[in-house]
Amino acid sequence: YCFLILAFYLVMIRSDYTGYPFPTAPPVDPFAKIRVDDCGKTKGCFRYGKPGCNAETCDYFLSYRRIGADVEFELSADTDGWVAVGFSSDKKMGGDDVMACVHDDNGRVRIQHFYNVGQWAKEIQRNPARDEEGVFENNRVTCRFKRPVYVPREETIVDLHLSWYYLFAWGPAIQGSITRHDIDSPPVSERVVSIYKYEDIFMPSAAYQTFSSPFCLLLIVALTFYLLMGTP
DSSP, rough: EEEEEHHHHHHHHHHHHSSSOOOOOOOOOOOOOOOOBBBTTTBBEEEEETTOOTTSSSEEEEEEEEETTTEEEEESSOOSEEEEEEESSSSSSSSSSEEEEEEOSSOOOEEEEEEETTTEEEEEEEEOOOOEEEEETTTTTEEEEEEEOOOSSTTTSTTTTSSSEEEEEEOEEEETEOOSSSSSSOOOOOSSTTTTTTOOEEEEOGGGGGTTSHHHHHHHHHHHHHHHHHHO
């Protein structure tokens, strides 16, 4: 008799678990695509690559916008390793505050903080980034994060309410560690950047600079004139 009661009790417990399953974790929100139609309006953008490129087709893309006491950055580059922006007092590498989005061997994209010492980057444990998110898709590293506009005086973290030259770089990573950038002379903003001024700036990559220089244009005009006039 006791055995029958115990069996009945176990059946009831099993049916309860079957009818009322344990709650599952909520799904993770997918990475929201970077909007380029806001460039120059509600955020500033830099595009490097083919004319007319966007955040998914440029060799390198960066946007910034103020959100309260923070600045939100969005970065994307044609690489399977890392993409970064550096804040510099000049146009040269060295003594720069750098934020990098690094694709590791586990498929994650992590936001790391570096400080350029000469020609190499030293990771800094104090990381001002928050609200971090990133994704690796279609052989591109893309990320989004915020960092405070103002920080107490600190050598490795610049005050973003001041204007800085922006250094743009990207390259491969080995086991989640960044290596040398893809091109010998990464692009740099032509002038210092203010987070209080939103512009949409395009910089042609090397493949599209050939016919944009004044010398090349002059040479093309001269050759055209020569061909139209004919040889004596």
